[in-house]
Amino acid sequence: MPRLARTAISRETWLFWIVAVLVLGAGLGLRDPWPADEPRFALVARQMVDSGDWLFPHRGGELYSDKPPLFMWLQAAAYTVIGNWRVAFLLPSLLAALGTLWCVIDLGRRLWTRRVGLYAGWAVLLALQFTWQAKKAQIDPLVVFWITLANYGLLRHVLTTRSDPGPNWSMWALGWAAAGFGTISKGVGAIALLMLVPAGIAAVRGWPVRLYATHPRFWLGPLAFVAACGVWLVPMLVAALGNGSPDYRTYMDDILLRQTAKRYAASWHHAQPAWYFLEVMATMWLPTALALPWAVPAWRRRLRRVDPRYLLPLAWWLLVLVFFTIPSGKRDMYILPALPMAALALAPLLPGLLRRVWPRRLALGFAAALGGVALVAGLTMWFGDPGFERHLVAQRGLENEALALAGLLVAIGAWGVASVLWFGRRRPIAALVSTLAGLWVLFGLIGAPLLNDSSSARGLMVAVGRRIGADAELGLVAWREQHLLMADRAVAEFGFKRPFDEQMRRGLAWQAQRPASRWLLVQDAAMVDCIDRRHAQALGNANRRSWWLLPGAATAACADAMLTPTAPPSAASDDDGDADDGG
Incomplete structure (x- = not known):
């Protein structure tokens, strides 16, 4: 490559990474976790640091079994290094997004040219869904990174290029290991291995794709997958099976069965029609999706030339779309892992398309x-x-x-x-x-x-702390994770999954023990008729819910509600880690 061209590519590369860091990193450290998912993950991570128990995620006294702990481990590790939760809870998502961009750019460079790699990076970065998710502390950016890294390793192994002229067994093992880490981040991480389906079919049909399935080193891949999953699964299973408490058995059954296979086969949330993800890609992948009307016929022509560089990413994209379309439960971010491979297949066409x-x-x-x-x-x-x-x-x-x-x-x-x-x-x-x-x-x-x-509940909890004073005790009824996370003191709570009326009975019994110094923060939906609203303090709306602060004088007439024995206060649990309840 001529020196002038290399200089131009270098400038373009620096420009891309400067823009990417600005776009993805702007606001880091300037906000707290926002519902629905961010507060629960940050709360779990904080308890890992506080308790020293990183193997079994907890929220207060209850085990948290909705998601594997890898994402929370990274948040807790970031806090251990940095010492600032406002930075630490978002840092894994930022680094994962930058890692995804690097994988796409480097793969585009290896399969085509440096400029094509940059076009692939821009196609991912500019898509609204990618940047929006990357700026949130959810598991999805991390899963997208692991899946993209898995595809990166698998494609470098099965496709013959100048940089990878033959089998690349280290990349083969990396691809499987990344799929394993994706699986212990969120169960769907294993969908990266669907790349082997079109690769195998293409190899049988004579395309220039090699799986090397008869080579002894082929089994390095599955072993790497098992080893990566085992980083969490093995110690968790040993500890859960060795613990006599039924709570740990329930945790194991829930996270290994209900939250994976049962959730896929019989979704209980977010029912959407079969065409839902087509709508998501047409809207949330803008402006990248604007190129698709011209890209589809161009892809068809390249597939007729038997070019596996297009076949494998496009076929994998289609398989992912089918995989997530089958269950009735669908959320917009489920299809996000397909974006990097779609952008990779689109990137070689963009220089010509953007001249039209x-x-x-x-x-x-x-x-x-x-x-x-x-x-x-x-x-x-x-x-x-x-x-x-x-x-x-x-x-x-x-x-x-x-x-x-x-x-x-x-x-x-x-x-x-x-x-x-x-x-x-x-x-x-x-x-x-x-x-x-x-x-x-x-x-x-x-x-x-x-x-x-208003979004994080910090404003609400600061107001609560100011009103009740530094020496008062606080109990939570019908609460959400952000309230426990943002509280300025140790708080009592009376269950998260329990019905609101049961939480209220327990809260009233707890407050009656010291009515002069104990207060209850209660969601409007849990208020009961015996409460004297003349003494109750309305806190207004926060996170799309109305809240009340109750001193002992407001609940003095509720003796009949104190029928349930007081249970020791414990911390929050949740019915569904993916439920977007907004607050």
Whole structure:
């Protein structure tokens, strides 16, 4: 490669990584965990650090069996190194997202060229769903990384390239091990191994794909998978089977059966129609998805040329789509692991596509629409009282932040419109990148801190601590994880899975023991008729729920409700780690 071309590629590479770090990292350390999933994972990780028990995840006194612990291990390890929970709870997602981008870029470089690798990276980074999930402390960014790393290793082994001219057994083992780590992050991590299905079929049909199935080293892969899973499974099974408590047997049965096979075969949440993921890809993968109408016929032509570099990622994408379409329960992030391979297959086509008139017009139009909608929405909030603003205020308790939120939308919209005007029709892709980068950076640096108190329950719990005083005791009824996480003191709670009326009876019995110094924080849905609301303190809405603070005087008439013996206070549990309850 000529020196000038190498210099240009180097500049483009540095530009990509600078933008990626800014987009994905903006806001790190500026907010607390937001529901639904973030507080429960952060709470589990904090208890690992506090208790020293990292093998069995707990929330308070109960075992947490909805998800394997690897993600929480990483959060706890990040805190152990950094000492700041606001950074530590988001750091695994950030590093996983950057790792996913590296895998895609390097694989594109090895299969095609350095520039194709960068196009693949941009196609992933600009997709709305990828960046949105990468800026959240959920398990999905980590699972996407493990699955992409597994595909990276498997493809480097089965495809013959100049950098990998023959079998690459270290990559083969890496691919299987990454699938194993994906499995102990979230059970679906093993779907990376579906890549072997089209690879095997292609090899049998004479495509230039090699599995080397008769070679003795072939079994390094399955052994690496078992070893990776065994990092958690073996000590967990030994400890659970050796413990006499039925709680540990229940934990083992729940996490190995109910949360995996049973959940897949008979989903109990998030029912969606069969075409749901087609809608998700058409919308949440924008603007990358805008290239698909031109990419599909181009892919067909390349498959006719018997090019496995397209066949394997595309066939795997299709298999993943079918896999997640079969069960009735579907969530938008389930299809996210397919995005990197879709972007990899799309990347070699992008240089040609982006020279065409209509793809360029769509890119510029998307940027203009994004900036225009944000600007109009912000101005409408600033000068008027639109229905969507009233809804936000009512549901999220944003009375004090509404004007600032309007200003943020105006800033995002103005940046987008300015980007479109500055770059114009001559550089529509630059306008698109600038608009999206501005959106994510402004949201991270301004929007996240602005919404933090109402979204994380920090504002609610600070108000509770201030009202009851430093020496008072606090009990939680019908609570969510963020309340236990954000509390400024040790709190009593009366079960998470228990019905609200049972929690309330236990809470009333606990408060009656010291009515002068004990308070109850109660969700409106759990309030009972015997409570004297003249003495109760309404805290308003937070996380789409109404909350009350009850002193002993408000519950003095509730003696008849204290029929259930007081149980020792324990910490929270949850009915479903994937339930997006919003608060």
